[in-house]
Amino acid sequence: MEKRRIADILRNGQPDETVTVEGWVRTKRELKGFAFMEINDGSFLANLQVIINQDFPDYEALLKQLNIGAAVKVSGVLAASQGKGQRIELQPESMAIVGDSDPETYPLQKKRHSFEFLRSIGHLRSRTNTLGAVFRVRNACSNAIHHFFQDRGFLWIHTPLITTNDCEGAGELFSVTSLPLEKIPQTQTGKVDYEKDFFGKPAYLTVSGQLEAEAMALAFSNVYTFGPTFRAENSNTSRHLAEFWMVEPEMAFCDLQGNMDLAEAFLKFIFKYVLDTCPEDIEFFNKRIDKTVLKTAENIINNDFERITYTEAIALLQKSDRQFTYPVEWGLDLQSEHERYLAEELFQKPAIVTDYPVGIKAFYMRLNEDEKTVAAMDVLSPKIGEIIGGSQREERLDVLERRIQAAEMPLEELWWYRDLRRYGSVPHAGFGLGFERVVQFMTGMGNIRDVIPFPRTPLNAEF
RNA sequence: UCCUCAGUAGCUCAGUGGUAGAGCGGUCGGCUGUUAACCGAUUGGUCGUAAGUUCGAAUCUUACCUGGGGAGCCA
Numbered sequence: 001m002e003k004r005r006i007a008d009i010l011r012n013g014q015p016d017e018t019v020t021v022e023g024w025v026r027t028k029r030e031l032k033g034f035a036f037m038e039i040n041d042g043s044f045l046a047n048l049q050v051i052i053n054q055d056f057p058d059y060e061a062l063l064k065q066l067n068i069g070a071a072v073k074v075s076g077v078l079a080a081s082q083g084k085g086q087r088i089e090l091q092p093e094s095m096a097i098v099g100d101s102d103p104e105t106y107p108l109q110k111k112r113h114s115f116e117f118l119r120s121i122g123h124l125r126s127r128t129n130t131l132g133a134v135f136r137v138r139n140a141c142s143n144a145i146h147h148f149f150q151d152r153g154f155l156w157i158h159t160p161l162i163t164t165n166d167c168e169g170a171g172e173l174f175s176v177t178s179l180p181l182e183k184i185p186q187t188q189t190g191k192v193d194y195e196k197d198f199f200g201k202p203a204y205l206t207v208s209g210q211l212e213a214e215a216m217a218l219a220f221s222n223v224y225t226f227g228p229t230f231r232a233e234n235s236n237t238s239r240h241l242a243e244f245w246m247v248e249p250e251m252a253f254c255d256l257q258g259n260m261d262l263a264e265a266f267l268k269f270i271f272k273y274v275l276d277t278c279p280e281d282i283e284f285f286n287k288r289i290d291k292t293v294l295k296t297a298e299n300i301i302n303n304d305f306e307r308i309t310y311t312e313a314i315a316l317l318q319k320s321d322r323q324f325t326y327p328v329e330w331g332l333d334l335q336s337e338h339e340r341y342l343a344e345e346l347f348q349k350p351a352i353v354t355d356y357p358v359g360i361k362a363f364y365m366r367l368n369e370d371e372k373t374v375a376a377m378d379v380l381s382p383k384i385g386e387i388i389g390g391s392q393r394e395e396r397l398d399v400l401e402r403r404i405q406a407a408e409m410p411l412e413e414l415w416w417y418r419d420l421r422r423y424g425s426v427p428h429a430g431f432g433l434g435f436e437r438v439v440q441f442m443t444g445m446g447n448i449r450d451v452i453p454f455p456r457t458p459l460n461a462e463f
Numbered sequence: 464u465c466c467u468c469a470g471u472a473g474c475u476c477a478g479u480g481g482u483a484g485a486g487c488g489g490u491c492g493g494c495u496g497u498u499a500a501c502c503g504a505u506u507g508g509u510c511g512u513a514a515g516u517u518c519g520a521a522u523c524u525u526a527c528c529u530g531g532g533g534a535g536c537c538a
Binding site: 027029030031032033034035036038047049051081082083084085086103104105106107108109110111112113114115116117119120171172208229231233234235236237238239240241244246325335336337385386387388389432433434435436437438446447459 | 464473474475487488489490493494495496497498499500501529530531532533534535536537538
């Protein structure tokens with residue numbers, strides 16, 4: 001008998017087809033002479049309804065075991081549903097409890113649970129409608145990312161998770177060591193003797209694969225990373241994780257314009273891809289989580305992003321009649337409230353802000369002709385804020401070295417990064433995108449901890 | 464890390480100085496097409512932890528722990 005996924009049955013199944021399905025009981029409703037059971041195998045938002053008549057073998061005993069959470073295997077014949085709410089349903093001929101579930105202790109009920117509670121049962125929460133939809137969308141989004149870049153000839157590169165650069169960028173780093181913490185070897189001056197450590201010097205979990213991606217871009221022209229990234233910052237917000245996934249394309253022979261064009265095309269593509277592949281899940285989010293999800297997605301797909309310079313953004317903020325908590329002044333960084341005002345209220349769509357003051361951006365961003373600004377870009381989105389941060393990179397050795405020194409960073413440690421400017425240096429650009437923030441944006445989920453299966457945040461590494 | 468709100472039954476919450484409550488869930492019974500099924504009964508508690516005030520504390524005070532929202536930092 002043909003084993004089929006529930007998504008396939010609900011989309012394509014026809015009456016009188018014989019099928020076998022495997023999944024978990026989501027709900028059961030008992031009536032006088034028969035019972036309804038719904039099972040879900042994770043392939044689809046909706047459940048497959050199974051009708052069990054009282055003349056089914058061992059009806060009484062079976063029903064006692066068909067509790068929410070139990071794993072079952074059912075074979076039978078599809079039939080057009082007599083009731084409302086589903087097109088097709090399953091009339092079983094044989095049924096087996098693969099793994100039972102005690103209803104007294106199983107924490108999931110057939111009712112709404114708070115996301116806070118679901119986080120405490122991270123190993124089971126993916127069996128709920130919302131988290132199920134989240135992770136299907138997350139998967140589709142991952143797929144979309146690879147499609148987008150692969151179709152354009154970008155090489156997917158795997159940059160190291162362990163780094164000895166403590167100067168990759170901002171953010172606190174997690175240390176990586178094989179030294180015994182209870183008895184750390186010390187030098188004669190009483191400092192940690194890193195020469196005895198695994199790598200012979202301090203090592204950390206990476207906060208970005210960008211520097212290595214630049215090296216690879218200068219060999220393969222267009223590359224991208226897509227992998228985990230770590231930040232030890234004690235951030236307790238709905239949009240920060242200690243371990244998250246980042247997408248970082250890097251393009252040789254590319255300037256800031258090309259970078260912006262790619263970022264915009266990229267966001268449009270992945271939104272359209274997810275809309276096309278997970279329409280039911282997006283519909284669910286639009287109905288139950290955030291009623292603007294669909295509108296926002298269509299807005300992104302169909303409209304050009306607003307593009308303004310930092311200087312123009314400051315002027316717009318100063319011109320607005322809104323009272324901001326933080327000062328608006330050329331040279332100061334944009335605060336969350338400023339970014340949200342621009343994207344959410346003024347433009348009501350994503351906005352790309354470029355050419356920030358040199359003083360507030362990283363050393364590797366290319367110095368503009370005015371020597372006051374750098375070729376940086378931030379894509380600001382409604383609700384989430386900064387969703388993409390990128391720049392054209394400084395390709396001129398002398399300028400780069402000046403910037404490194406101005407940032408009081410050690411030139412020697414960046415010897416290989418400087419080498420890239422010495423041998424065949426070309427204008428190049430790239431950006432970083434927080435993957436979970438995109439999934440948050442697509443689904444309307446308010447807390448980033450609910451768009452990654454097992455979130456790592458301060459004081460939380462359970463599961 | 465800072466500000467702010469919260470922590471009471473398995474879940475969601477009410478109770479704001481005087482006997483610990485409801486809905487949902489679970490269990491039992493009823494119901495011929497349900498779909499957050501419905502109807503009836505029943506079960507269920509270290510009121511986050513510790514100390515203090517009081518004749519008496521879920522309720523007031525202090526500290527701590529945990530969580531939510533916001534901010535900073537950032538993607």
